[in-house]
Amino acid sequence: MHQHGIGAWVAKRRLTSPDRVALIHGEGSTVTYAQFADAVDRVGAVLREHGVGVGDAVAYLGENSPEFLEVMFAAARLGAVFVPVNTRLAPPEIGYLLADCDARVLVHDPEFAASVATALPAARVRQVVVTGEGTPDRPGLAALVREADPERTGRADPGLADPAAIVYTSGTTGRAKGAVLTHGNLTWVALNCVVDYDVVSTDVALMISPLFHVASLGMGALPVILKGATMVVERGFEPGRALARIARHGVTMLSGVPTTYQLLADHPAWASTDLSTLAKLTCGGSAVPTRILDAYEARGLSFSQGYGMTEASPGATALPPALTRAKQGSVGLPHFFTDVRITGPTGAVLPAGAVGEIEVAGPNVFPGYHGLPAATAEAFTPDGWFRSGDLGHLDADGCLYVTGRLKDMIISGGENIYPAELELLLGEIDGVVSAAVIGVPDDRWGEVPWAIVTVREGAAVDTDAVRAYLDGRIARYKLPKNVVIVDELPRTASGKVRKAELRARFAG
Structure with a gap:
């Protein structure tokens, strides 16, 4: 070969570990x-x-x-x-x-x-x-x-340089962009996980997050297969069933978003389920709230939190469990084979503590977007670092803290929602004059989208009408949870909406 x-x-793997269990699915089929x-x-x-x-x-x-x-x-x-x-x-x-x-x-x-x-x-x-x-x-x-x-x-x-997958990520222009991930990208992100999460051949990983998400695919399934470990494949996430699977199969690894872990801890079977085999919990999408940390630490469990994006296959950083409390709020250190830096508006690299754009480099970073050479060129610096569009800073120990999003992306239950896509469709609704979409904190989902709109005098526009119009045109998790009508949207001199003011008013 x-x-x-x-x-x-x-x-x-057929040559080296033919009899080892690769997959468990359904009611115990191996x-x-x-x-x-x-x-x-x-x-x-x-x-x-x-x-x-x-x-x-x-x-x-x-x-x-x-x-x-x-x-x-x-x-x-x-x-x-x-x-x-x-x-x-x-x-x-x-x-x-x-x-x-x-x-x-x-x-x-x-x-x-x-x-x-x-x-x-x-x-x-x-x-x-x-x-x-x-x-x-x-x-x-x-x-x-x-x-x-x-x-x-x-x-x-x-x-390694040949394309292996195209994973679509919603674009700020309202159209999804296909990130081309090479065989090398997927190999190196798997190696990063093997090193930083200490994946071993005796691990049993419960796959409750959708494999169509690049995090589940690149940082869940691939490291398991690479090491010849075992994956328990779940068609969907149901907290009670997931807890039963953990106990039945001796699950050692679990990945999810904060909402996933909250739903598990809130389930009636949480206190009585044997979680003694669990050793490696990884969480992404957004920071883990203190109440979830408390619930898991009470059971002797701690998290590896991380940060990434589809374009990095997707891992960029990971916070070791030992630093969960000491560095609470941080998304961790760069993965073993990945580098992270912070740059200012001129492109200069900023010192520790200074807030700027987060940039990522490494063999797990994609070569570009499918069929979009201009977007690809714009996504990279002249010296080859990927521009994340996110704002953050590194502390003196090299840990990354994400402080904002240049792209205004909303993360709701682990799903990325880009306001521009919604705003484009909102503008098609009869009676809507202008629209801005912001993320509002939510105890269950982390964030949910709200639409702030101005309407034509006498127009009948409300939350139900907006959701009815959008339903079927976009995924349901993107539907605005609330529609607020205002007299006018705050704008800059050039006409751009001041979303920071809207967030301060409605999401503060």
Whole structure:
């Protein structure tokens, strides 16, 4: 084997640890690494029969499952590009993504058939495959895999610089941008996790966060497979079931956002569940509130908190559990193979304590956005550092503190919401003259979007009307939780909305 890409990992695990359990799913079904590798070979044969070759995009719309991982690794072995699609997107958003990446094949779970049917006219997808058995006249992936010849998989030899995935991140201009992640990017982010989170082959990781999120994929699934550990694959997150899985399977690793951990601690089974095997908890999306730290520390548990972005595959920093209290509010130190710096408006590197833009460099940082050379050029400094668009500072010990967002991004329950996308659609509503979207603190979700609007005299615009208009056009988690009508929006001399004033007024 001469592959350098992630597609080689499963085949190598078949050689080195064939009998070790790779995946646990459903009510306890197990898949060894030998079985996993065989399934990847068969899925690869199916994809090849559907015309997939080097550079082709293979999109996947579905919940966490062995099939998700099989399609990803099969695509990688063929030199194709895997495109995970957020299951919470509305059909127009799905259609845009499929068209933008020029997906040759779309694999989707049956429950998304209606969304797919609505989305497909906007794209040029050549082949659509449903997971499961399908129907006699349209066999599903499970049926196709049984008939596939694993010897006909075919293998490419992608290098570390070749694209492995396109992961879409909402853009500040209102359109999602596809971040191209290379085999090298995904390899190095996995290595960062192995080093900084001390992932070992005896770990059992509970995957409750969606694999279509780059954090779950790059920092959850890939390090586990790289080390030959075991992953408990959950289709969705239900707190009581997750607690039962922890106790039943002796889970050692868990990843999530603050909301995830709060829901677990609030569940009636929390106090009685055996959590003695849990050793590694990672949390991202936003800072962990003190009340959650207290609840977990009372059970002898502590967190590794972190910061990142899709463009870094996504990890940039991690705060070791030993520093959770001493550096509370910090998102940690740069990952082992990653560098972070703070720069001022002129691009000069700032000293410790000075607030400026957070910039990231390292082999886990992406090469650019799919089909967007201008946006790619704008995203990097002349010396090759990625401009995060976030504001922060480093302390004397090198720990990073995030203090604001140049891009005004809202993080709600771990989901990124970009105001510009909402503002574009709000402007289409009859009666709305102008709109600004801000994040307002929320005990459950961290932040929720509020729309601050001015309206035409006599227009009937309220929260219900706005949500009804937007529902179906965007994912439901992006819907404004409140609509506030004001006489006018505060603006600068150049006409830009002063969102800091709005946040001080409504989110303070």
